Amino acid sequence: MKGFGVIKPFEQVGWVQKEKPVLGPCDALLEPVAICPCTSDVHTAYDIPATPNRILGHEAVGRIVEVGREVKDFKVGDVVAVPAVTPKWRTLDIQDSYHQHSGGLFKGMQLSSSEDGCMAEYFKVNDIDMNVAKVPDGVPLEAAVLVGDMMTTGFHGAELGNVGFGDSVCVIGIGPVGLMAVAGCALRGAGKLYAVGSRPVCCELAQEYGATEIIDYKNGPIAEQVLKLNGGRQIDVAIIAGGGTGSIEEAYNMVRPGGTIVNIEVQSDTNGLVIPTYASGFGLAHKTFVGGLCPGGRRRMERLMDMILEGRINPSKMITHKFYGLDACEDAFYLMRDKPKDLIKPIVYF
Ligand code: NDP
Ligand code: ZN
Structure with missing residues (x-):
């Protein structure tokens, strides 16, 4: 599969070809429905020692295309809001501290960090029952994609x-x-x-x-x-x-x-x-x-989307630029890097 990511840390971004991710029993494979690039993707590309060929992107609404054998609450075809932070929920760190750091500093954030992100044909989300939330009728796609990072952060x-x-x-x-x-x-x-x-x-x-x-x-x-x-x-x-x-x-x-x-x-x-x-x-x-790193997990996403449903907040007003198709992730990323005067947040629809 094709994805947009860090080719050479601190220097070069571009397109990579990879195998589709392998699922564990509680994981799911998703195809993006809409994604947003984040300023943190720009930091990952140019400011921190990222893994070469790491696919970027951690703000997404995705459609589930495959589920592991122990997944209970989600099925193929479900459209879900994916948070930037998708921790492993079975660690002692969770009992000691913040879920954002389950498994070590920042390890709760997997997409685009310790695992490949969502600027790709497909992406994996671990422990799907605990980490994503169905997008309810009444929550626009543009709002749902902003819940998992901008709003929670x-x-x-x-x-x-x-x-x-x-x-x-x-x-x-x-x-x-x-x-x-x-x-x-x-x-x-x-x-x-x-x-x-x-x-x-x-x-x-x-x-x-x-x-x-x-x-x-x-x-x-x-x-x-x-x-x-x-x-x-x-x-x-x-x-x-x-x-x-x-x-x-x-x-x-x-x-x-x-x-x-x-x-x-x-x-x-x-x-x-x-x-x-x-x-x-x-x-x-x-x-x-x-x-602090932003809270993630399913209940946080459900609660924030309730606020949108009840009209308390409309994050979609922040979308200023719209792109279409996987290839446009590159333009959207550069826009986020270059920050023209009329930009708040770009979105890419698939
Ligand atoms: P932007 O670049 O869009 O916004 C930065 C803001 O800072 C702009 O309003 C800019 O003003 C302002 N600014 C620039 N220079 C100065 C200055 N010298 N003094 C005061 N204000 C200044 O970034 P984002 O909103 O996308 O992201 C903000 C940060 O949050 C990033 O570092 C990002 O990586 C991080 N982040 C953190 C997360 C977390 O979990 N904690 C999650 C997601 C993102 P102007 O209007 O002139 O552009
Ligand atoms: Zn982010």
């Missing part, structure tokens, strides 16, 4: 910040991940909700999703702008979804003692992450720094 930012009624929050970076963080914070009752970005399409949608003020990071240090708009007071929570390590320093500068700095961006700067000395109170300011 952005919402996780709001969860990790424990955002509550009236909290003052700043979301730094409002690409699709940050936009879903904005929407998640609004749903959890944030009061002042600052959103940092510059692309007009993103700024407009951030306001629609609940941002109360837009801040352009090109107009000067973000923390100074936030403090000015917030009457000189520091805020409760900052969520980083763009801007790199510089955003960590800005987040420390804007968050109050006892507040929380959440990172959901892939921080790929190999020089290390910098916690600023003064803004962290010499490390004693009771400011919490927490970062």
Whole structure:
């Protein structure tokens, strides 16, 4: 089968030919119905030591074409939302910690990471009964494909910040991940909700999703702008979804003692992450720094799709570019890499 992936880590992406994946008893083989490229695919291609010939893609709605002999709840022909994180659910790590790290750091994320991803004629999902959810009538394809990564990741930012009624929050970076963080914070009752970005399409949608003020990071240090708009007071929570390590320093500068700095961006700067000395109170300011990979699994997908069904959120507004057919994965990937001004998120229909 044909797939689009990393040919040479840090340097080259392209098309690879591989055998169809072999299924275990609880796995299923899917053909893509729609996929989206992710900024993390771009990181996998150019910023981290990926496996050569690894097929990219981990945001998909797929149609099941084959199931392992122990699969109970799904059959050939079912159309399902696939999360980016599809853990092995039978590990002790699950009892110790987060399912995202079942089997080791990041090992809950298999598609495009430790296994081939969905930018291919076929892709395998492990433990299908535990990891995917049927797309209910009433949830559009464009929304279902965004549930498994953009929505779960952005919402996780709001969860990790424990955002509550009236909290003052700043979301730094409002690409699709940050936009879903904005929407998640609004749903959890944030009061002042600052959103940092510059692309007009993103700024407009951030306001629609609940941002109360837009801040352009090109107009000067973000923390100074936030403090000015917030009457000189520091805020409760900052969520980083763009801007790199510089955003960590800005987040420390804007968050109050006892507040929380959440990172959901892939921080790929190999020089290390910098916690600023003064803004962290010499490390004693009771400011919490927490970062996390998105939650996956079937129940998370079902719950998020319930929110779409009940009209609480419409993630499909983020789709700005549409492509058709497997070959178009390449163009969609380059678009995600190059980030033209009118882009939020591309989709590829099969
Ligand atoms: P985008 O590139 O679309 O968005 C980045 C945002 O950051 C844009 O709003 C951009 O503004 C803004 N930005 C750029 N430079 C700065 C700066 N100096 N200061 C402040 N803001 C800045 O990315 P995505 O939304 O697609 O993804 C965001 C991150 O989340 C990526 O690193 C991705 O890999 C990661 N990710 C993490 C996951 C997880 O599980 N935690 C899952 C999925 C993705 P502008 O409007 O100018 O473009
Ligand atoms: Zn992703």
